[in-house]
Amino acid sequence: MTSQLLPTRRAFPADDPIFALNAEAMARRAGGGSVLNATVGALLDDAGRLVVLDSVMALWRELTESEVAPYAPIAGDPAFLKALVQRHWPLLEGPGAACATPGGSGALALSLRNFLEPGQRVLTTAPHWGPYATLASENGVGVRTAPWPAAGVPLDAEAWRTALTELARTQGRILVWLNDPCHNPTGRSLSREDRTALGDLLREAAAAVPVTLLLDFAYLDYARDPGAVAEALKDYAALGGEGQVLVGAAMSLSKSLTLYGARGGALAFPWCGDPALQAALTQSCRGTWSNCARAPQALVVRLAREGKAQARLAAEHRHWSDILAMRADALDGALAAEGLAPLRWEGGFFVLASVSNPEAVCARLKTEGVFTVPLPEGLRVGLCGMRADEASRFAAALRKASTL
Template sequence: MGILAKRSEDKNIVDTVFTMVNKARDAKVKYGNENVVDVTIGALCDEEGKFTIFDSVSKVYKNLNNMDIAPYAESFIGNNDYLKEMKSWVLGDHEGEFNVGAIATPGGSGSVSSTLKNILDPGETLLIPNIGWGPYKIMAKEHDLKIETYELFNEKDEFNLESFREKSSKIMKSQGKVLAIINDPCHNPTGYSMTTSEWESIVKLMNDLSEDGNFILLNDIAYIDYAVKGYEESRKYMGSFRELSPKNLVVFAFSCSKTLTKYGLRVGGSVFISNEKKNVDDYMRANEFTCRGVWSNVPKGGMKLFSTIQSNENLKGKLIEERNIYVKLLEKRSKIFLEEAKEAGLKVYPYKEGFFITLKIESEKIEESIEKLNKENIYPIQVAHGIRIAICGSPSKKLEGLAKKIKDIIG
């Protein structure tokens, strides 16, 4: 017998991202920055390759009062003004259309993790996309959950509703409840965003299945503020939740990491909606307990930062303006890569917007392709069913000619 609980014995994070980040860093030292293409970096960087810091955010943070930072938050679920502003920011015009609850969490990660914990019992199954953010699986294991995956795309490169339906139905039949994750808009790592009609089909499916139990959807919106369409249009799909069966619940996992580029502040939250008030009240009650039982409360200064900006039209306007520069930059970088990829016949998943583009590679060829690319000083990240190109962290000039080069190297 060792020191660990049985359920913790095989916990071990194999971090392929950090390994590749280090390889790229070593190559830059050895061969010079200009001779290395580092597309590992998952954070937003400017055209000089420097980590993006929004002045409109930093100025506000520096001017916060010490008492806005040092004491505990107002309550376990967060500061009142933060909860108010987060609900309003996440839902926009839709806020008045449902019963709404909110809690602050340590980043979007805290939102995802607490949702898994409070919706599913150990041994139950969580439904996630076959291509997606790696930590979903880690969090599932942390809560002793099983994983089932749906195919994210069909052969037409649209959201694979059939696969989502098939897997959800199977889970509903066997466990009488479904918790499914959809990371949209600006899916990590493909950059896909669903259409409003795809969302309407999801709601219809959730309602059909709710005849046999509750359907809980975790909509991970970590990147929503990088949608090209802008604030209102990117939230239009939320209107389709007006039709949700009262048995269902939608939890939005919100993150200030990307919205403010304040990854290290660890501020995010769950905003949850239902057409049945009891669902929202029950979910709130359980989550308040989790807040106290796991992290106690979220950094007060981070919450104050967000609420100060969002409640002031001038500050909010400045942030939107500054962030828009990067939305446009991402658009520009994506165009460079995608147009060349098309010309070269390099296959990519259907990118629309966001931080990453992912190459379509057969699973058995991924590792050897990455090795070949590394030999030519190109450093991308391995993901399920592909290779991720982080256009967020790579200056445009580094992306020029890259798609053709990759095609020539990996064939």
């Protein structure tokens, strides 16, 4: 009986589409089918087991009752917020206006509540992580997109200028969600020239209306070239330090520390100390989830104090980044052997295979036991869950499904 449920809340799918595809793949495998599951959004080893970073688990087991059981402050432990921001910008003295959130998703949701009015739109990339649209809808806002550059192609500055100009004119404020470096789902990052061009466009827009740039840092610990990530962080710090564009970060412990179930994260604006912004973030926390879990915050504080643990964590990140690079290179080689274009992974857990009619191709792939996630721009392929020796099977199935 659902008469009490609002009519506008009655037409949702029974499960998140990505989780539903993963469940379908798992059920087929449990039934004895031969399955290549590229829908997974968590890092798996070559035996299909969830990767859990040993350095993190060692710290987790050391947590005391007082680091786990009590309520955390509503906005989060200040030491946690400082430590998390300093993982990315170690020279900063503090986190600025910041609050703890349940994962990166919580940070994204809070940004909508505080920087957009109902009915307005957040600007992000096409393609983007599908739940961006869900987060927007649940907060009463829409999504406007501008194109993510194809491999080897510069940022389409005119398309971004058009989007920014339109939002400035129609809603008088702009919030941009940018999943860079290590973009989901393409696996590529903006070049320095791209970031310079985008920064110029954001400054141009900020001369007329308030502009907030929120960086989604879900995957940047898993990059082919850590030096490129460091360069990107330096560029974004320079933009934030100017003060014209409000620059913040949505940070998550899910992938970076393989603490998916701990739901730890933060929303921080490191170059803004405005008490009004801090008060607004704290109020949003209180009115949404009240307090976040203390244990993951305590773990990050411990990590910040222990140099040996940090070195072990960095080595583990490098190891698994190398595994992801090996899988990506194997996939590009297999695609080339089938006459298909390489995907050119630079970081993160995914790549995007561009195909016509992704839904149809996805359905055809399932008949071959290959599961992917269809997006409007192509198929999201989870390198995080694929073995390198599965690349040939995937490439052959993709060629067949794309040419029917």
